[in-house]
Amino acid sequence: MIVAVLAAALVLLFFLSLCIGRYGIPPGQLLEIIAANFGGTPLGGTAETVIFYVRLPRILAAVMIGAALAVSGAAYQGLFRNPMVSPDILGASAGAGFGAALAILLSFDSWGIQISAFLFSLAAVTITYLTATVIGRKNDAVLTMILVGIVISSLFSSLISIAKYAADTDDKLPAITFWLMGSLSSASIGDAKILALALIIGAIPIFLLRWKLNIMSFGDEEARNMGVDVNRIRPLIIAGASLLTAAAVSTGGMIGWVGLIIPHIARFLVGPNYKILLPVSLICGSLFLLAIDNVARNAFAAEIPLGILTSLIGAPFFIFLLWKGKKSWV
Amino acid sequence: MKIEIKNLACGYNTGIIAENINLRIESGQILCLLGPNGAGKTTLLKTILGFIKPKRGDILIDGKNINCLSAKKISQSIAYVPQIHTPPFPFSVLDVVTMGRNVHLGMFASPSKKDYALAEETLASLGISFLRDRIYTEISGGERQMVLLARALAQQPKILAMDEPTLNLDFGNQTRVLNQIRRLAQRGIGIIMVSHFPDHAFLLSGKAALMQKNRPFIFGNTDEVITEDNLKSAYGTNVKITGINMDGGVCVKTCVPIIRE
Numbered sequence: 001m002i003v004a005v006l007a008a009a010l011v012l013l014f015f016l017s018l019c020i021g022r023y024g025i026p027p028g029q030l031l032e033i034i035a036a037n038f039g040g041t042p043l044g045g046t047a048e049t050v051i052f053y054v055r056l057p058r059i060l061a062a063v064m065i066g067a068a069l070a071v072s073g074a075a076y077q078g079l080f081r082n083p084m085v086s087p088d089i090l091g092a093s094a095g096a097g098f099g100a101a102l103a104i105l106l107s108f109d110s111w112g113i114q115i116s117a118f119l120f121s122l123a124a125v126t127i128t129y130l131t132a133t134v135i136g137r138k139n140d141a142v143l144t145m146i147l148v149g150i151v152i153s154s155l156f157s158s159l160i161s162i163a164k165y166a167a168d169t170d171d172k173l174p175a176i177t178f179w180l181m182g183s184l185s186s187a188s189i190g191d192a193k194i195l196a197l198a199l200i201i202g203a204i205p206i207f208l209l210r211w212k213l214n215i216m217s218f219g220d221e222e223a224r225n226m227g228v229d230v231n232r233i234r235p236l237i238i239a240g241a242s243l244l245t246a247a248a249v250s251t252g253g254m255i256g257w258v259g260l261i262i263p264h265i266a267r268f269l270v271g272p273n274y275k276i277l278l279p280v281s282l283i284c285g286s287l288f289l290l291a292i293d294n295v296a297r298n299a300f301a302a303e304i305p306l307g308i309l310t311s312l313i314g315a316p317f318f319i320f321l322l323w324k325g326k327k328s329w330v
Numbered sequence: 331m332k333i334e335i336k337n338l339a340c341g342y343n344t345g346i347i348a349e350n351i352n353l354r355i356e357s358g359q360i361l362c363l364l365g366p367n368g369a370g371k372t373t374l375l376k377t378i379l380g381f382i383k384p385k386r387g388d389i390l391i392d393g394k395n396i397n398c399l400s401a402k403k404i405s406q407s408i409a410y411v412p413q414i415h416t417p418p419f420p421f422s423v424l425d426v427v428t429m430g431r432n433v434h435l436g437m438f439a440s441p442s443k444k445d446y447a448l449a450e451e452t453l454a455s456l457g458i459s460f461l462r463d464r465i466y467t468e469i470s471g472g473e474r475q476m477v478l479l480a481r482a483l484a485q486q487p488k489i490l491a492m493d494e495p496t497l498n499l500d501f502g503n504q505t506r507v508l509n510q511i512r513r514l515a516q517r518g519i520g521i522i523m524v525s526h527f528p529d530h531a532f533l534l535s536g537k538a539a540l541m542q543k544n545r546p547f548i549f550g551n552t553d554e555v556i557t558e559d560n561l562k563s564a565y566g567t568n569v570k571i572t573g574i575n576m577d578g579g580v581c582v583k584t585c586v587p588i589i590r591e
Contacts, residue, residue: 081418142418211440215429218417221381225410226485227402227433272419275440 002270006283010063013287017059017294023050053189061187061251062293063286064195066258068202068248070285072241073259074266074278075206078213079237080129082142084321086260087121087245090145091152093256095124096242096249098156101163101176103250110194117246118198120156125242128152179253181305184293191251198247203282205240209233210274255289255307257314262288264321331392331407331488331520332356333378338387340370340377346385347373353539353549357488360511360521362531362552365541366565371524374541375491378522380404405433409487413497414474416467423461423469423477427452430484452480456510472503479510490514492523496530508533528556528569532583540564553583561585 019025025033025047033051036043073086080090087093099120103113128149136144160180167173178186212233216223220230248255265288266281289306292313296304332354339349348370355361363371376382378389380396389396391407409430424446431445441449453459458476461469466477475495482490495511496504512534515521525531531538531552538555540548542564548555561569568588573581 078419083418208438212432214419214421214425215432217419218415218429221376221379222410222412224381224401225379225405225408226429226481227405227435229401229437232437267419272421273425 003276003279003283006280006287010283010287010290013290013294014059014063017062017290018051018055020294020298021050021055022298023047025051057187057189057192058184058293058297059290060192061184061195062290064192064199065184065248065252065255066262066285066287066289067282068195068199068244068285069255069258069289070262070266070281071203071206071278072244072248074263074274074281075213075237075241076125076259077263078217078274079234079241080145081217081219082145083264084142084146084260084318085149086257086263087241087248088153088254088256088259090149091124091128091156092121092242092245093249093254094153094156094160096121096246097180097254098159098163099246100250101160101180104176104179105163105167105172110190113250114194114198114247117250118243121246121249122239122242124152124156125238129238181253181307183296183303183305184252185297185303187251195247195251198243202240202243202247205236206244207278209237210278213237213274213278214272253305253307255310257310257317258285258289261314261317264317333408333489333520333522334388334390334393335378336388336390338374338377338389339385340373340382341385342373342382348541348547349386351387351541351547351549353537353547355489355520355522355537357520358515358518360515360534360536361523362528362534362536362538363522363524363541364526364528364531364538364556364564366543369541369543369564371541372493375493375522375524379408379410379491402433405485405487407487408489408491409433409482409485411475411478411482411490411492411495413493414471414478420465420467423464423466424449424453426466426477427480427484430481433485449480449484452484455483456480470503472499472506475499475503475507476510479507483514487519489520489522492521494524494526496525496527528561528585531556532585556583556585558585 015030019027019030023046029047030051033043033048042048069087076085076087076090077083096117099117100113103116108116128145132145132148135148164173164176167176212228215226215228216230216233223230262285263281266277266284270276270280292306292309296306296309334354335351338351339346341347351374353361363374365371373382377384380401391399396404427449428441428446431441431448435441450459450462453462456476456479458473458480461473461477466474495507499507508530511521511523536552537550538552540555540560545563548560558569558571569585570588571583571585573583575581
């Protein structure tokens with residue numbers, strides 16, 4: 001029921017987003033153009049170019065990046081039994097950012113950027129996880145993991161700075177800088193295709209194993225006694241979630257907070273059972289980022305980087321969660 | 331079904347915590363693991379559950395060595411009832427109990443209607459159907475212990491391994507949990523439980539094991555194991571054991587620590 005409502009809202013927002021922008025297109029004209037293209041007789045003209053070459057790739061990218069970040073955030077939270085983590089807090093985003101910056105520096109193509117981002121994202125999460133497990137054994141495990149994540153994040157952020165420092169100031173440096181700010185304005189259909197592929201590959205293991213995430217949130221020993229092969233499932237989920245993060249980061253730059261906020265909103269809507277939580281997180285993530293991107297490109301005369309908007313919403317939300325306390329995570 | 335332990339030594343990477351452990355428990359029997367803090371009760375329980383590898387010796391489930399069984403096979407026979415805890419997410423009670431069904435599901439499977447129905451039956455058999463839709467993180471400690479018990483029973487095990495099932499429960503809830511444990515044993519389930527109270531062993535009238543630091547492991551019938559001398563040696567405190575005649579001519583023993591000489 002709620003899935004149907006959210007999906008309908010997403011479809012509606014999707015078409016609305018195609019209409020709004022600096023070059024306004026009335027819904028009637030949009031439908032005409034879509035009908036004509038499906039009929040095999042494109043009308044041509046500015047409106048059609050705007051829809052298919054400017055807005056559609058960008059909107060598809062927003063929808064998929066939102067979904068990827070939300071699903072990876074939800075997966076990390078269940079896997080690490082910690083409702084306060086997300087790809088950015090665990091260092092996965094910064095890792096992917098460094099991987100992508102390095103790939104841009106070395107003039108890799110889109111695929112190379114994607115793969116490099118994935119490998120460094122995976123490395124960052126693994127380092128955070130192992131360090132936090134060793135340190136956090138006797139202390140507050142939830143906070144320890146957040147702190148270690150922040151350390152690993154800042155480590156990879158300084159590596160990004162080194163990459164920028166080493167970059168050619170005419171060509172590579174602007175590319176890295178603009179990309180890091182988190183904008184979808186340059187998203188192409190090619191980007192959207194790579195993103196879609198990574199989204200599917202990364203989300204499949206997480207969706208197939210999503211019910212087991214419930215059990216894993218009770219800890220390794222209990223999960224093991226309930227027949228969950230923790231040592232096989234954990235790497236699969238980490239790999240899937242890191243691939244999702246990397247795909248989102250290498251297309252849209254470092255967009256923070258989505259992976260933290262959205263699973264909480266989804267939990268508030270449908271409860272913590274991953275069977276339903278994960279699909280709802282996915283749709284909410286798409287809805288959220290698409291809405292944010294519409295604000296980013298329409299609200300002001302100049303476009304605002306996405307990451308700034310998500311931080312403005314996310315930071316107060318994080319404080320709110322901390323304040324609500326450990327007993328009643330929603 | 332029976333579990334036999336022969337010359338077992340258990341511990342972590344840091345070293346051996348308890349050794350020369352020999353015991354044997356069958357379906358329908360209740361074994362209380364007693365001993366002072368740090369004697370290795372929980373370590374032994376976790377070794378039996380297969381969480382920790384034995385340092386030496388053998389654990390045999392129906393004659394088969396535990397080292398040769400997969401984690402899944404072990405969990406289909408022995409279900410773990412952990413100490414009461416708070417998981418990070420507010421699952422419903424029915425969801426928590428249904429998770430126990432996972433031992434009978436494949437790697438990518440999730441529970442069917444049948445599994446949910448079985449979880450509901452388990453709740454009913456413990457008389458806690460009213461908790462079905464409550465939130466696990468919001469119910470009382472006693473209720474949570476019963477839910478964890480239900481979750482373990484949903485695994486349909488032959489043996490239950492319980493880590494201090496009465497921890498942090500009030501007097502009434504302790505009694506209810508003990509009663510339930512006895513009823514489960516009568517249904518043919520074997521029970522291994524870690525306890526801090528020798529009285530629990532008397533009340534459940536089964537087998538007992540006393541673990542002591544640097545002293546031999548004692549296993550046998552409760553009456554032989556829980557003696558004034560053994561308790562003094564294990565806990566370092568003087569104890570008197572006395573019997574109370576209950577209705578129906580049954581004599582239940584109880585032990586009273588001596589505070590002043």
